[in-house]
Amino acid sequence: MSTILIIEQILNGLQSGIMLFLMAAGLTLIFGVMGLINLAHGSLYMVGAFAAAAVAGATGSFLLALVAALAAAALAGAIVEMVVIRRLYKAPHLDQVLATFALILIFSEGTRWIFGSFPLFLDVPSYLSGPIRLPGGIQYPLYRLVLIGVGLSVAIGLWWLTARTRIGIQIRAGENDREMIAALGVDISKLYTIVFALGAALAGLAGALVGAIQSVQVGMGEPVLILAFVVIVIGGIGSIKGAFIGAILVGLTDTLGGIFLPQLFKLFMETGAATQTGSALASMAVYVLMSLVLIWRPTGLFGARA
Amino acid sequence: MIRESYINWIVLAGFLVVPLWALSADEPFTITLATRAVLLALAAVGLNIALGIGGLVSLGHAAFFGLGGYAMGILAHHAQTFTPLELGMFTIAGTKSMPIIWLTAIIVSALAAFVIGLLSLRTTGVYFIMITLAFGQMFFFFSISWSAYGGEDGLSIYVRNGFPGLNTLVPIQFFGLCFTALCAALFVHWKLRKSPFGLALNAARQSPARVETVGLNPVRLKLLAFVISGAITGLAGxxxxxxxxxxxPTMFSWQLSGELIVLIIIGGVGRLMGPVIGAALFVTLEHFLGAFTDFWHVWLGVILLLIVLFARGGVVGILTGKAGPHV
Known part of the structure; x- marks a missing residue:
């Protein structure tokens, strides 16, 4: 096992972790501010990917496709918030789960109705494709590096937004005491729509960016959604910092486990059995990580409340 | 407005009349559909013990459904290939006998429910929902990557397993077996709710602090409910x-966990027959809307959304005119 391979896999893990962060940040923000569990977040990821694939197919421009993904997901998020989600803020969690489950059914089958069951393809633009040479002689796909860069900038942007801007102050105040900030004259229902649309736009962006290296198809959002849940359970619900660290941990565990566990088992098992046991255990690795964090800290690494 | 107990008996009778009619009209497919509804109902009756009485919103009950399914699949697979099942120190033979398979399914899913419950019940609320969902997904991915038992392709069993004294290949006889299991589970639910344990569990849902004050451990109550619930769902699997x-692996899929909750909600949360009515409606809708359009899930989604937003008590709530034993 060479160093180059290890570094490549760490970069892969970082890249998938950072994309998970875009999903988890929106989820955790929506939960932190509105106290809502949103299963349909994966559908917004899918909406972003389909919008990007459709626009890229029509115009050939990847940048326009990204803009379309952001706009379509934010718009879908805002509409869903105003029509359905708004009625659920005071409802029990069971109702939130069911209503957002219903939204998944509507989104998934609706998309299948419009686009058909076959996957769409979104190509990496030529100026971002191909490998790049990193220091130490490592060849690494440029696009994946760009994903890491975009994700990191979004993370910094989110930090700036919540810590340094007026709307960020309102968001943080909304997490702590919604009656008080409503009394201070902030339009709370507008704030909720904005937060929901922001979370949706992040999910849509992730969907479009990842859609270019995987296929764009119905149901693509749910596996990512469930991993994002694992991320925010690990990081602590409501904490963007927790979502970031949790996402990187999950991304690295998932990627490195898939590569190294089979290798590890080869040390004391025959090859076939080692590959099978290793890959079966690797598929469980992130959930084991989650259980360990839970035993240690039931509210997650940075969670303040249960 | 109709009394709930009347509705319960009417629904149960309906479940007997439809297959008997199908038998006389020689429509074996209808009997199979009814069996499917009975088994989905059985799985949801299991979930209803955790969800309806204990207030535990488990979005991972497909784990137990799938474990029950694989308990059957693995035992029958070893029996039909005449290979013994190696379990470290023990070696056991596969079996095609339903009672043994059911017992295995119940024990395995109860054990899994105990471990998952022990970990998940350290938390409450949204955390609990997400963690149970994640554990369900863990089983899903494990079953996909464990290629010894078919991996993604699953396992086929050539001949249905046997039950002493019955020919399970005859649809109506197998239906009778499943219906008896459903009645037994309903009886367990009914007895449980009236028992001291059920009353304490109901109290633990409403106010854990008060339950603790009278000297009971709410987490232990909920854990026991979760284990019983998982065992019944495992049997259904x-x-x-x-x-x-x-x-x-689709038996482990999270959509199935979601659908089990949907069945309970359509019928009415915390109602004895809620899951049964929900399953009957679900299978009927699936059959008729499914024949009518490929996209019947859109309509299911719309119906579900309307029930959650405007008809909190589900079908039983609408018929009895009461929102439900609890909201």
């Missing part, structure tokens, strides 16, 4: 796999 003579 074993029977469901036998109905299809096929088990695959």
């Amino acid at each position: 074993a029977l469901f796999a036998d109905l299809n003579r096929f088990v695959s």
Whole structure:
């Protein structure tokens, strides 16, 4: 096992972790501010990917496709918030789960109705494709590096937004005491729509960016959604910092486990059995990580409340 | 407005009349559909013990459904290939006998429910929902990557397993078996709710602090409910796999966990017959809307959304005119 391979896999893990962060940040923000569990977040990821694939197919421009993904997901998020989600803020969690489950059914089958069951393809633009040479002689796909860069900038942007801007102050105040900030004259229902649309736009962006290296198809959002849940359970619900660290941990565990566990088992098992046991255990690795964090800290690494 | 107990008996009678009619009209497919509804109902009755009485919103009950299915699949697979099942120190033979398979399914899913419950009940609320969902997904991915038992392709069983004194290949006899299991589970639910344990569990849902003050441990109550619930859903999984003579990772899928909750909500949360009514409606809708359009899930989604937003008590709530034992 060479160093180059290890570094490549760490970069892969970082890249998938950072994309998970875009999903988890929106989820955790929506939960932190509105106290809502949103299963349909994966559908917004899918909406972003389909919008990007459709626009890229029509115009050939990847940048326009990204803009379309952001706009379509934010718009879908805002509409869903105003029509359905708004009625659920005071409802029990069971109702939130069911209503957002219903939204998944509507989104998934609706998309299948419009686009058909076959996957769409979104190509990496030529100026971002191909490998790049990193220091130490490592060849690494440029696009994946760009994903890491975009994700990191979004993370910094989110930090700036919540810590340094007026709307960020309102968001943080909304997490702590919604009656008080409503009394201070902030339009709370507008704030909720904005937060929901922001979370949706992040999910849509992730969907479009990842859609270019995987296929764009119905149901693509749910596996990512469930991993994002694992991320925010690990990081602590409501904490963007927790979502970031949790996402990187999950991304690295998932990627490195898939590569190294089979290798590890080869040390004391025959090859076939080692590959099978290793890959079966690797598929469980992130959930084991989650259980360990839970035993240690039931509210997650940075969670303040249960 | 109709009394709930009347509705319960009417629904139960309906479940007997439809297959008997199908038998006389020689429509074996209808009997199979009814069996499917009975087994989905059985799985949801299991979930209803955790969800309805204990207030535990588990979005991972497909884990137990799938474990029951694989308990059947693995035992029958070893029996039909005449290979012994190696379990470290023990070696046991596969079996095609339903009672043994059911017992295995119940024990395995109860054990899994104990471990998952122990970990998940350290938390409450949204955390609990997400963690149970994640554990369900863990089983899903494990079953996909464990290629010894078919991996993604699943396991097929050539002949349905046997029950002493019955020919399970005859649809109506297998239906009778499943229906008896459903009645037994309903009886357990009914007895449980009236028992001191059920009353304490109900109290633990409403106010854990007060339950603790009178000297009971709310987490232990909920854990026991979760284990009983998982065991019943596991039994349903074993029977469901036998109905299809096929088990695959889709039995572990999170959509199934979601659908089990949907069944309970359509019927009415915390109602004895809620899951049964929900399952009957679900299978009927699936059959008729499914024949009418490929996209019947859109309509299911719309119906579900309307029930959650405007009809909190589900079908039983609408018929009895009461929102439900609890909201």
